Amino acid sequence: MSGRGADDVPNPDQQHIVNADGQRLFCRYWKPDGPPRALVFVAHGAGEHSGRYSRLAQTLMERALLVFAHDHVGHGNSEGERMSVVDFQIFIRDTLQHVDVVRGQHPGLPVFLLGHSMGGAISILTACEQPDAFTGVVLISPMVQFNPESATPFKVVLAKLLNHMLPKLCLGAIESKWISRDQREVDDYDQDELNHHGGLSVSFSMKLLLATQRIEKAIPTIAWPFLLLHGDVDKLCDIGGSQMMFENAKSTDKKLKVYEGAYHALHRDLPETADSVLEEVGTWIVERIPA
């Protein structure tokens, strides 16, 4: 088993699921005091972990929603070589597995997906795989199209060329200062040891690139309800991807809210933006819980 072994997962008795490859995925659950009205799975982004969504999860839990998540393979407290995945489909497979487990514990409840950045890509492809399984999908700056400032044509060509020769070569780290306008959030991210602070490998970058190509092909078939939130100064995932999804998806229930001046991690941006995101997400989900 590459990467973290089973015995070096911190507090091995903490909640986890074992994926189809036998890897332990660290799980988190935010359960309301009373009976939950709906289930919300949170898909975190590349290089981070599910614990960074505690504030968002708490606000949803206060609306009687049961929020759950896991650290993707190679991330956070889960097993697997850091920031490495054999195939992007593994993220989708593991998400469906976890959703099935929790859905089975709460039969009949509506299930929503919520994803940020790469987690948005995972959420889109998961909903595409089981289009009738989810009541709605919330996408915070989803990775649909890279911003050409970060994924320059040179980097894309280089990644394709090197993917077979030097797959582990580092393509450079994400500059966290361009991810949030709030310096406290940037410092918090930089000091969080559960995040991956090294760069993205050629191999992992290619997996992301291929995922965006899968999404672009899938968008015209999308008919499920979705909420898109995107900052118009996002230097990592281009807002054009969200605009393209909003314009080309078949969904009749779709909403795109643009946060002017905001960077990539909207839920971790300046307080007025982050607070608006939490309110927007909670309201959108609750409005779609069948009476």
Ligand SMILES: O=C(c1ccc2nc(C3CCCCC3)oc2c1)N1CC(N2CCN(c3ncccn3)CC2)C1
């Ligand atoms: O999922 C991602 C993500 C998405 C697209 C990416 N493209 C690249 C490369 C690909 C190769 C070409 C060059 C671009 O890296 C990506 C990462 N995430 C989650 C996001 N992180 C960023 C750091 N975060 C942060 N930083 C500061 C303050 C708060 N959060 C958390 C979210 C990035």
